[in-house]
Amino acid sequence: MGKFHIHPAVLEVARIFRKHDKEVYLVGGAVRDLVRGKVAKDWDLATNAKPEEVQAMFHRVIPTGIKHGTVTILFKGLSIETTTFRTEGTYSDGRRPDTIHFTHTIEEDLSRRDFTMNALALELPEQRLVDPYNGQKDIQNRIIRCVGDAAERFYEDGLRPLRAIRFASQLLFTIEPHTLKAIGPALTITAKVSMERIRDELDKILASEQPSLAFRLMETTGMLNLLLPELQACRGVEQKGFHQFDVLDHLLLSCDAAPKDKLQVRLAALLHDIGKPVVRAQDELGIWTFYRHEEVSAKLARTIMIRLKYPNALIDQVCHLISVHMFHYDENWTDAAVRRFIVRVGESALEDLLDLRRADTWGTAGREPPANLNQDLVDRIQEVLSKDKALSIKDLAVNGEDLALLGIPRGPVMGRILKELFETVLDDPEQNTKERLSYIAEQLYKKYQ
Known part of the structure; x- marks a missing residue:
């Protein structure tokens, strides 16, 4: 096997270990990616050096998990x-080991890994591959296989x-039968696993090419019934009209069709019809x-995302997209x-909503919609946005101070008048002048007195 491309700084770190007569190996996802012919991103090392010895070798070391033997070297x-x-x-808790024991060989260390494809190590700087569980073969065959007994590995960490x-889903591998x-x-x-850890895995699934494979x-x-029972409830819920699939398959296809670099749209696509059952x-x-159904779907999506500990801003973003996804332009x-x-x-959500509509359309028929889907609406939106516009109350030619000078008291009445002025301007932007809106405001105030 030829040499892999290892970051020069990582090789330099390895030589420092060797200078101190210590073994060091590249482990984890980096080795898996290199064997797959991909570019490695995360550089994780395993060594027979104790944490305090690593700290003595390098100037900048963070004790990130020192009681479990882990430190982070900051180098170049x-x-x-x-x-x-x-x-x-x-x-005992299905999440983390009750105890850890330092050992002497990389082979013993690899025995605690989850899958054979992750139980590879590359000795540095020589680049000798250590593969006690035939992980390289499983990678070549695109197979996910537990190290040792699968039931034991899963009972160790849920x-x-x-x-x-x-x-x-990420690698397009097959999980072997056992x-x-x-x-x-x-x-x-x-x-027993924390919702934060579950959420992080779901986010990685949603960033894959085809999340439906995982779901x-x-x-x-x-x-699915354990983690997302609301989604499981969509199985067998038949639909009408142009829909070719039940609600669950429709949601999964829509999720696949949403842009994978937009978590908010993928989540909205996955959950936008979840209220249909x-x-x-x-x-x-x-x-x-x-x-x-869009209203119920938005409420259920909020419940799910709160349960999964998503940030409030993302929850609001996703639920808003779901609540407005049922528009019918002509x-x-x-x-x-x-x-x-x-x-x-909302102007900032328009692009995401149109992405969601495209994904929704794809998931309805199971095929890619025409490239010009919604183009007429996009053109109309761009035309409106290109003009002088008042698309919020703050864009009006008058404000609360102006109304107060007209003798309109601050409070609920002023708020109602500002809303009516905004509706007037939405109907006819030509009305958005200080003189005209002041006159209309005075007439409205007389009506409310």
């Missing part, structure tokens, strides 16, 4: 996580079943209806209707 712009060879004791599924079969019985351990594996193993009803003709919309649409959606 890199942060290199470095861990002493170790084995682990029992996992996040590992979700990590297996996430890797299958490992896949062990996921279901380990879900009681997965249930389908979650469904077949029972994990709740509101589904049959009309007098026996046709399924889903009236106001060429008969007036300019005033377009302005009201922009105000309701």
